[in-house]
Amino acid sequence: MKARLRAVLELRNRLSTQLYAAIGSAVVLTVAASLVGWFSFNQVGEAQDRVNERSVPELVAAFGVAQEGGVLVVAAPRLTTATTTEELAGVSAEITDAYLALQEALDVLSQQSANSQAFERIQTEANALIENIREIETEKTETFDLQARNQNLRVRLQTLLEEIDKTLVPAVDDQLFFTITGFSSLDEPAAQRDDYFSEEQVSQYRHLADLLTDSGIAGSLLESAYSISEAPLLEPLRERFESSEGRIQSSLAAIDGTRVSRQVSPLANTLIVLGSGEEGIFALLDQELRLAASQRDLLAENRNISLELVTSVNSVVSAANLNAQEATRASTQAALTGRTLLLGISAISIGGALLIAWLFVGRVILRRLQMLSQWMRRMAGGDLEAQVEIGGRDEVADMAAALEVFRRHALEVQRLNLVEELAGELQGKNEQLESALGELEKAQDQIVMREKLAALGELTAGVAHEIRNPLNFVKNFSEVSEELLVELKEVLEESGDALSTDQKGIIEDISGDLSSNLERIGSHSERANRIVHDMLMMGRGSAEWQSTDINALLEEYARLAYHSARATDADFQLDLQNDLDPEAGELEIIPQDMGRVFLNVVGNACYATDQRRRSASEQGLSITEYMPTVKLSTKRTEDIVEVRIRDNGTGMPAEVAEKIFNPFFTTKPTGQGTGLGLALSNDIVREHGGTIQVESAPDEYTEMIIRLPIERYRENGSEEDGGSGEPEKEAADSLEPEMEATTSE
DSSP: OHHHHHHHHHHHHSHHHHHHHHHHHHHHHHHHHHHHHHHHHHHHHHHHHIIIIIIHHHHHHHHHHHHHHHHHHHHHHHHHHOOSHHHHHHHHHHHHHHHHHHHHHHHHHHHHOSOHHHHHHHHHHHHHHHHHHHHHHHHHHHHHHHHHHHHHHHHHHHHHHHHHHHHHHHHHHHHHHHHHHOOSSTTSOOOOHHHHSSHHHHHHHHHHHHHHHHHHHHHHHHHHHTTOOSSTTHHHHHHHHHHHHHHHHHHHHHTTTSHHHHHHHHHHHHHHHHHHSTTSHHHHHHHHHHHHHHHHHHHHHHHHHHHHHHHHHHHHHHHHHHHHHHHHHHHHHHHHHHHHHHHHHHHHHHHHHHHIIIIIIIIIIIHHHHHHHHHHHHHHTTOOOSOOOOOSSSHHHHHHHHHHHHHHHHHHHHHHHHHHHHHHHHHHHHHHHHHHHHHHHHHHHHHHHHHHHHHHHHHHHHHHHHHHHHHHHHHHHHHHHHHHHHHHHHHHHHHGGGSOHHHHHHHHHHHHHHHHHHHHHHHHHHHHHHHHHHHHHHTSOSOOOEEEEHHHHHHHHHHHHHHHHHHHOTTOOOEEEEEOOTTOOEEEEOHHHHHHHHHHHHHHHHHHHHHHHHHHHHTTOOTTTOOOEEEEEEEEOSSEEEEEEEEOSOOOOHHHHTTTTSTTOOOSOTTSOOSOHHHHHHHHHHHTTOEEEEEEETTTEEEEEEEEESSOOOOTTOOTTOOTTHHHHHHHHTTHHHHHHHHHO
8 A cells, every 4th residue: 555655646646647737737728729720710610601602602603604605695796797707616615615605604503503493594694695606607607608500600690791791782783774774694694584684584673672681670670689778679679580581481482493693591590590590699699688687686585695694693692792791790609609718718828937937947956857868968078987967856866867868878988989999090000911922922913024024125135146147148148149140141142052952941931030039039138137127126216306207107006006916916917007197207216115005096996906806706707808907197286296096996985095005904805915105105205395195986996096296206314315225225226236247148
């Protein structure tokens, strides 16, 4: 029992219990205020809904019906006054839009209107108005059709009357002349008096004259019909035309069988059909005038319907206004009641909140939390020696006790962190040492490779020297043999007839073959001697600046690179193309160094094309589908000479092209490249004041562009004749006397 009482007392002293009680009171007051507000707003909302969802839409729909009905009534006379089909189509489109808007307003009104009888009356009047307008539109279309047909008939009438005049007037004159003189024409002799001056001829003349007169009267009546504006006024003209029609028929019957009858009868019958036929002028004009009268009646009826529609809409508007006023009064009363209750609840809530903030929050919670915050800031600043002491049995006291435990643990963690930091520093030093060891091993490998290359260069120079002496012997003895052959030919010529013709021919053939063979031996020995000379020059290192033909230098070292590739792989083939500018001329350069650049770049091009050739061969492509090609080109401008070396090899991506001039960077397999060739080439070109750059696309091409200044480039403080290559040059030049002596032998 005591334990339970103690737990109840502790629970009552807890901050959470006190806060829950305060928050619960605030929640009760908030719920009460919310209920009052909800009730008041609900009342206001219901009234507002009555206005917004019924009265206002009903008013808008009613005004819309009246407005669109007025638009239709105004548009109807424009239909009747339209003079072209395009104008009629435009008015019809406006009427269609107004009809759709009217139908939409009627649909809204049918959903909102509480007076079904008033809506049915409005619906009936609107439908009658729309039906009348549609009928006017239809009749107007028929009127356009009738007008067009009448116009065609009028044109035909004018043409027909002209043809009748052209036919009847000469016929009447000829008949009168024949009746008086007996001459039917001036080319024929006169007839007997009994034949031409007879009752029959006089009667024929009279009927022709009557036919001419009656045709003119009938045409005038038809022309007059187009000026009639009322259908009843058309009937007297129709009767007079029918009378003229009877006389025309009598005249036609009287002259039937004559030559003139065959010309006049079709024209007169056509005139009768134009006037009195079912599709004649009188019939079409009668239809047109009746349609016009019908349209006037429909317009008058539309005005009456519009007035009735406005009256019906006004009744709906009046009813909607009454509903809106009633809803507004109810909304005002509900708002007033809710405002009074909310003010009372708000005053109670504010007073309770002030008491809780002053007595409980300020004096009990915040003061102790501020003390706890001060200790926490001291600990965050590194002061872990001060102990945390806050009395009480609530949550703040529990937090103080937990903070004290955290302080003790933090002291232990601080010691452990120091040990871990020292271990981390030691690990970092070990990693740095391992990285330095890896770089040292790599540098050692590169130094060994360079030593091997240097030894290979010395060996190459020695071998070239040893080869050059036998080559000189071959060359010298080939020249001596040529001289001996010349002497042999002279002896044969001096011998005269000592030899037969066949023997002379055989000897001359053999001499020619020997001369040809000796020329070939000399040519190839010169070629071998040139290759050996290039190998010796490669071993000399940097030499002095010389004025050098850049085109010849490029060709020479390109051939050397090609022969080197052929020596490595006998299957290697290359199409070496030259596009050299003859104006490139000579540049002041170090030819051995620049030759190394060309040799390196062309050698790389040969390697790239050979790699692509091997890949193409593995894919089954023939030499006609892929031919390794290297194109050499030079171009001289005002300040520079540009050398381009382009191959159709494997190419390279952009990330590789960015690194190719870095020392020790290579894409070749291990043992096939040191990564120093292009780096040294870049240094040589820069020492000459030029630039070297690369353009490439994977599996398409690679083009190296070397630009050299025309004027010699001199760095500040450099000496013209200095250089580290002098000892090697002297060593290489020391070979020349021995070679020349061998040649002289």
